[in-house]
Amino acid sequence: MIQAHAVRLFTERGYDATTVADVAEAAGVSPMTVYRHFPTKEDLVLADRHGRLVAERIAASSAAQPLVRRIGGALIDSAAALTGGRHGDDLTADRRFLLTRLRLMISTPALRARHLDNHYALQRAIVDALGDDAADPERAFHAQAAASACLAVLHTALVRWAEDDGRTELSGLIAEALTAAFGDDILEPADGTGASQPVGRAGRR
Known part of the structure; x- marks a missing residue:
């Protein structure tokens, strides 16, 4: 679910313009939760x-x-x-x-x-x-x-x-x-x- 939101935001706004905090907000979780599953921003796409x-x-x-x-x-x-x-x-x-x-x-x-x-x-x-x-x-x-x-x-x-x-x-x-x-x-x-x-x-x- 987190990855799906990340990929959508990266596509809509651009990868560099989207932060991990943006992804966390869209997914309804904390940035810490995002990092627990995806240690780096790149992992949000590549995992x-x-x-x-x-x-x-x-x-x-x-x-x-x-x-x-x-x-x-x-x-x-x-x-x-x-x-x-x-x-x-x-x-x-x-x-x-x-x-x-x-x-x-x-x-x-x-x-x-x-x-x-x-x-x-x-x-x-x-x-x-x-x-x-x-x-x-x-x-x-x-x-x-x-x-x-x-x-x-x-x-x-x-x-x-x-x-x-x-x-x-x-x-x-x-x-x-x-x-x-x-x-x-x-x-x-x-x-x-x-x-x-x-x-x-x-x-x-």
């Missing part, structure tokens, strides 16, 4: 469930898969979970909220810098979730490289999604970007035939 969802999906994936496939699949699945579906031609509330937050991150210099910090934290969460695939320094280096590459692809897909006003499926954009970066075999086969899941514009709903 989300993405890292936890990605880590959970990586931990549940097969260790027999290539690193990039495990990470990429987790990014696609978590994006689908966060954005939900559509109600007719309208964006769901979750998708609209995520889109608004993303636009704030892209357009606000202070948030762009922290967004990069969040990607570094997500990289660490990904490496930790890979377990034995990052158990020694050499394997950890490979895991970090794979995570960094996948997160760069994710960022490109997120920017495109914001530019597209959320009209396309974010998970489909991520799949398309992963395929462009790593090739058609990056995605897990959809069945036992060895055929990859559909990606690109034809694969989006």
Whole structure:
């Protein structure tokens, strides 16, 4: 609830022109309560469930898969979970909220810098979730490289999604970007035939 008020005020008044006290007043709580849940002003925009969802999906994936496939699949699945579906031609509330937050991150210099910090934290969460695939320094280096590459692809897909006003499926954009970066075999086969899941514009709903 606090975050929803913060994002609304930042969008209406501008991030720099809105104070934490303004957010607290709009939410009907004290500034101390805001800081208890969001230690910094940037956290009011950046805090989300993405890292936890990605880590959970990586931990549940097969260790027999290539690193990039495990990470990429987790990014696609978590994006689908966060954005939900559509109600007719309208964006769901979750998708609209995520889109608004993303636009704030892209357009606000202070948030762009922290967004990069969040990607570094997500990289660490990904490496930790890979377990034995990052158990020694050499394997950890490979895991970090794979995570960094996948997160760069994710960022490109997120920017495109914001530019597209959320009209396309974010998970489909991520799949398309992963395929462009790593090739058609990056995605897990959809069945036992060895055929990859559909990606690109034809694969989006």
